[in-house]
Amino acid sequence: MRIFSNSAELIAATGSEIGASDWHLIDQRRIDMFAETTGDHQWIHIDPDQARQGPYGATIAHGYLTLAMGPVLCGEIYRIDNVSRAVNYGLDRVRFLSPVIVGSELAARVTFDKVESIGPREVAVYSTVSFETKGGDRPACVASTIGRYYFK
Structure with missing residues (x-):
């Protein structure tokens, strides 16, 4: 995990890959819970x-x-300390490039x-988050995200 303590450290990381998360199983229970939460009960899910x-x-x-896994996956990659919010x-x-089939393992890579x-x-x-499935030949999702950080 990369830890950033101030804006200068973040600025210095511009253009670099920050790291990759661990792999997380996407099982049917997780898919069903998401369907229940969102009301999206399409049969393919x-x-x-x-x-x-x-x-x-x-x-x-x-x-x-897949996109909603961003906070947990990115939370394994980096942390920004000394912020008030x-x-x-x-x-x-956001682009969804390939399916995440039940039983797949999902990870993310982040570039600032x-x-x-x-x-x-x-x-x-401004980050690019690439969500990948283990053994996949292309990302499942690529998202350009924006976060704002307010230092103490």
């Missing part, structure tokens, strides 16, 4: 019998479930694309 006959031979995770400012671009000083104690961190 929650009906293993029907999904066996579908295009992937099994159920797949919701794209937004951190704000998820939003996303510039740009770190911008907003004020004396505030920075905006």
Whole structure:
């Protein structure tokens, strides 16, 4: 895990890959809980019998479930200390490039694309988060994220 203590350290990391998370199992229970939470009960996610006959031979995770794994996965990659608050400012671009089939293991890689000083104690961190499945030949999801951090 990389730990950043101030804006200068973040700025120095611009353009570099920060690291990768551990692998996390995406099992049917997690998919079902996400379906229940969001109300998205499409058969490709929650009906293993029907999904066996579908295009992937099994159920797949919701794209937004993959994206929602960002906080836990990124939390294993880096931490920013000495902040009074951190704000998820939003996303510039998200692409779902390949399915996350039930039973897959998911990890993320983070690159800090740009770190911008907003004020004396505030920075905006523009990152690319690439969500990968173990053994996959391309990312499941690539997201351009923006975080704002307010230092004490």
